[in-house]
Amino acid sequence: MADAIMFDRIALIGIGLIGSSIARAILRADLTRELAISDASPQHLSEAEKLELGHSFHHDPVEAVQDADLVILCTPVGTYRTIGEQIAPALKAGAIVSDVGSVKEHVVDTLQDVLPAHVDFIPGHPISGTEKSGPRHGFAELFDNRFCILTPTEDASQQAVDRLKALWEAIGSEVEIMDAKHHDLVLAITSHVPHLIAYNIVGTADDLESVTKSEVIKFSAGGFRDFTRIAASDPIMWRDVFLNNRDAVLEMLGRFLEDLSMLQRAVRDSDGEMLESLFTRTRNIRRSIIDAGQETDAPDFGRQHHAETDSE
Numbered sequence: 001m002a003d004a005i006m007f008d009r010i011a012l013i014g015i016g017l018i019g020s021s022i023a024r025a026i027l028r029a030d031l032t033r034e035l036a037i038s039d040a041s042p043q044h045l046s047e048a049e050k051l052e053l054g055h056s057f058h059h060d061p062v063e064a065v066q067d068a069d070l071v072i073l074c075t076p077v078g079t080y081r082t083i084g085e086q087i088a089p090a091l092k093a094g095a096i097v098s099d100v101g102s103v104k105e106h107v108v109d110t111l112q113d114v115l116p117a118h119v120d121f122i123p124g125h126p127i128s129g130t131e132k133s134g135p136r137h138g139f140a141e142l143f144d145n146r147f148c149i150l151t152p153t154e155d156a157s158q159q160a161v162d163r164l165k166a167l168w169e170a171i172g173s174e175v176e177i178m179d180a181k182h183h184d185l186v187l188a189i190t191s192h193v194p195h196l197i198a199y200n201i202v203g204t205a206d207d208l209e210s211v212t213k214s215e216v217i218k219f220s221a222g223g224f225r226d227f228t229r230i231a232a233s234d235p236i237m238w239r240d241v242f243l244n245n246r247d248a249v250l251e252m253l254g255r256f257l258e259d260l261s262m263l264q265r266a267v268r269d270s271d272g273e274m275l276e277s278l279f280t281r282t283r284n285i286r287r288s289i290i291d292a293g294q295e296t297d298a299p300d301f302g303r304q305h306h307a308e309t310d311s312e
């Protein structure tokens with residue numbers, strides 16, 4: 001077999017859902033000689049060791065990044081400053097430092113402040129995941145045929161960007177390069193606000209005095225069921241997303257609320273024409289996503305299998 005090695009040593013900081021999926025995909029494709037894993041949770045670290053998700057396992061991130069050619073932060077974005085400060089003195093010259101965080105602009109600024117000038121910092125974000133957390137729930141196919149967005153700053157070398165892009169492609173993703181601010185605006189409407197809506201609607205249903213909890217569970221076979229999946233997503237991770245993408249989320253939420261008010265009026269006025277016209281437009285959007293090959297028409301059984309079996 002041809003040598004597939006892309007980086008001699010890779011360090012993953014955080015071996016939860018995303019970190020463990022990257023680890024599995026890297027090992028599957030044999031892309032490194034040495035995969036060093038670090039996690040602050042002793043339980044996650046020992047689970048990862050049992051699952052053989054790397055070659056060495058370290059509670060201390062400094063040990064993991066020692067001599068690493070590529071370091072990827074796979075922790076909630078609120079941890080970045082502390083981790084960045086810890087690992088900065090140990091990073092080797094010429095190393096690439098990246099991450100997988102769902103928010104970019106603010107965390108890029110944070111990390112850039114603390115990382116040494118002799119590393120190439122290239123933020124990343126795989127647009128793929130599930131509502132599960134922890135190393136048990138990762139899987140190597142998570143990134144197959146999904147996008148990964150890289151938001152390199154002007155200082156990053158093109159060669160380093162190309163190397164990181166090649167790694168994401170080797171684990172199944174299609175890579176897009178984007179400016180961090182634009183990324184945050186796009187993701188605010190396509191991911192962050194939808195999660196906020198899901199958290200809110202499930203909370204509202206749970207608060208209703210006239211509907212019992214057992215009814216919420218029993219009759220959640222419709223659209224509400226999809227919301228409960230999203231609303232089961234990791235509380236720490238999503239807290240950090242909203243704390244770090246405030247402006248873009250507020251901007252999109254403002255527009256969303258205006259449009260919702262228009263729908264409220266259409267329902268009150270029995271304006272069937274308006275309702276039908278919007279619902280036709282949105283159905284066409286779903287169809288173009290399917291035509292673009294990014295989604296199948298059937299329920300996503302592969303991901304659902306991983307997402308809906310055993311609980312954390």
Ligand SMILES: NC(=O)C1=CN([C@@H]2O[C@H](COP(=O)(O)OP(=O)(O)OC[C@H]3O[C@@H](n4cnc5c(N)ncnc54)[C@H](O)[C@@H]3O)[C@@H](O)[C@H]2O)C=CC1
Nearest residue numbers: 014016017018040041075076077079101102129130133134
């Ligand atoms: N869950 C998802 O679907 C997606 C998540 N992301 C991003 O990936 C990152 C990780 O998310 P998940 O893997 O889902 O979360 P997770 O909760 O499954 O994993 C996070 C891991 O980081 C560890 N950790 C927390 N604080 C730490 C610290 N200070 N030092 C070292 N380890 C620490 C935790 O013990 C855990 O093992 C987040 O920044 C999130 O925004 C990106 C795309 C999709």
Ligand SMILES: O=C(O)C(=O)Cc1ccc(O)cc1
Nearest residue numbers: 102126127128129130131191
């Ligand atoms: O579970 C889902 O439906 C998701 O939306 C997963 C997800 C969560 C966060 C991201 O930054 C990217 C993807």
